[in-house]
Amino acid sequence: MMEKIPSNADKAIKEVISQRKTTKVLAEAPWSPTLTPEAQHSLINSLLELASSAPYHYKSAERYKRGDLTSTLPFRAYTLNANNCRKLADQLHEVQPPAGKIMNMLWAAEAMIVMSWLPDVFGEQPEVREMEPLPFTGNLRNMEHIAAASAAIQNILLGATAAGHPSYWSSGGTLRQKEARTLLGIPMDEIFLGCLFVFPEDALERGADVKLGKLRTEGKELSSWSKSIEL
Numbered sequence: 001m002m003e004k005i006p007s008n009a010d011k012a013i014k015e016v017i018s019q020r021k022t023t024k025v026l027a028e029a030p031w032s033p034t035l036t037p038e039a040q041h042s043l044i045n046s047l048l049e050l051a052s053s054a055p056y057h058y059k060s061a062e063r064y065k066r067g068d069l070t071s072t073l074p075f076r077a078y079t080l081n082a083n084n085c086r087k088l089a090d091q092l093h094e095v096q097p098p099a100g101k102i103m104n105m106l107w108a109a110e111a112m113i114v115m116s117w118l119p120d121v122f123g124e125q126p127e128v129r130e131m132e133p134l135p136f137t138g139n140l141r142n143m144e145h146i147a148a149a150s151a152a153i154q155n156i157l158l159g160a161t162a163a164g165h166p167s168y169w170s171s172g173g174t175l176r177q178k179e180a181r182t183l184l185g186i187p188m189d190e191i192f193l194g195c196l197f198v199f200p201e202d203a204l205e206r207g208a209d210v211k212l213g214k215l216r217t218e219g220k221e222l223s224s225w226s227k228s229i230e231l
Helices: 008-019 039-051 084-092 101-108 140-164 178-185
Strands: 023-026 075-081 111-115 167-170 192-198 208-214
Touching: 008 140, 023 101, 039 111, 039 140, 039 208, 075 084, 075 140, 075 208, 084 101, 084 178, 084 208, 101 192, 111 140, 140 167, 140 192
Parallel strands: 023 167
Antiparallel strands: 023 208, 075 111, 111 192, 167 192
């Protein structure tokens, strides 16, 4: 059998995956966006389309079908363009706990996508929540929900890389707390998995404080984390 020659598409996919890296861009003041609002909207929607292609095993519970968000996907996305990132930064000055470096990233971002996953919960639930449903029930369905949401996030990050935009997967910090979530209108019964910051293509050339992922090269030797099984 002849060895298959990798196609240009195969090479492009491998290149995007290998080029994706954690890039935290910290602006010292609000930046002017490089994309028009229309282009920002197009970029966000293209990334969401990629997220929707992620595999998922179990549908989300009926309780999460509310308003316009009626999908069976076990995750949700909440998006802000550059202008709304700056507005959010302004409103976070008085929020507790302090926003910290989230503020600097909001000043730099061309867009932010908040990704949450929808846990299966059991028994009577509080009408008003002060925090996310943590700890969550550690069952197979919830494990699958987290895996699906994580795959969706990876698709977004790879899409941003392919489009030439540095990106950063943040745990959310103060944005996952009730005061900030009230500003964003994100229900407290959803669990944040990541706040994805998408930065301008020229972000690394603007003289901002840029921090790369500390673990990018650590533990990557194949033999250190994989084992071939012979039966």
